Amino acid sequence: MDSGDFHGLPTTILRNEHLALELLQEAGPRIVRLIPAGADSNLFAELPGVHLPSPYGPYSLYGGHRLWHAPEHPARTYVPDDRGVVLQGTPAGARMQLPADEYTHIAKTLEVQLPADRPAVVVRHTLRNEGHWPVELAAWAITQFPPGGVAILPQTTTPLDDAGLLPNRQLTLWPYTRWEDARLELEDDYILVHSHADMANKFKIGYMNRYGWSAHLGQGYLFCKRTDSWPVASHPDMGCNTEVYTDERFLELETLSPLTQLAPGEELHHVETWEIYAAPNLPHADYAIRDYLETLQL
Secondary structure (H helix, E strand, O other): OEEEEEOOEEEEEEEOOOEEEEEEOOOOOEEEEEEEOOOOOOOOOEEEEEEEOOOOOOEEEEEOEEEEEEOOOHHHHOOOOOOOOEEEEEOOEEEEEEOOOOOOOEEEEEEEEOOOOOOEEEEEEEEEEOOOOOEEEEEEEEEEEOOOOEEEEEOOOOOOOOOOOOOOOOOEEOOOOOOOOOOEEEOOOEEEEEOOOOOOOOEEEEEOOOOOEEEEEEOOEEEEEEOOOOOOOOOHHHHOOEEEEEOOOOEEEEEEOOOEEEOOOOEEEEEEEEEEEEOOOOOOOHHHHHHHHHHOOO
16 A cells, blocks of 8 residues: 545555555545546546535535445535554555444445456445434435546336336436436436536436446546345435436446434445456447447447
8 A cells, every 4th residue: 555645635556567546544435536448547536626515514525435224315425534544464455444423423444455356446436324213214326427428327228027018227317407408318228417517407317226326437548336135125315226327527427225213333335346348448428338238248
């Protein structure tokens, strides 16, 4: 592990022959940089001066990857996390632990592992209830990318019942989302959400992803995140386990665990595996993306 700097904040850098991963040492927990070997730019958005208002003061986004718990509400979601993280090395990576805050009593842990045989990262998200009463929540893993890319959401095209009479997909919209938004591209097998630095209006959709993967294409790389899918379980946001948000500053690719009644002392775990593929000069068009995904057998 090496030391680094993220806009004045100390970081720890993990690297192997495939990629480098940079973690904030004291804030978050947050993974702020992901740089493939041979690349000179961060695949993640960097947002050192971007904040959200909360009842407790400004919440710093920073950029990169973070762990929240759903459902979203300023009083529980935007608790500032600018200090208090304990970062420790592990045999295969590192662990970042944030003690429970005085408002939600939920402790957060991000543990990252870098497989030696491929450009990938395994991220284990843990929420622990250190309060005195049960709390219903879902783990919410959020990855931020700079504008200019496109999120790829696979769609179910086959029937879920033998007769083919029941619905097999749904789409959830937020109040500020508009059907006519130019960033939304609806295809039968994929939904694409483009991000543009000159489109400031907010946009967000979510759905039940039965394939267990979603992806972001940008800066010449495909970032694919995989996680278990539990379509029969209850999920936040009208039954979503995958969501995408974008405005002019960034695009967020998000996964959510099932809603869980977490008793005092219990933990909830949510694991993502990130896979990074080179995709130089790949157009952000549905025909090119479809052909490329077929070569990867996604």
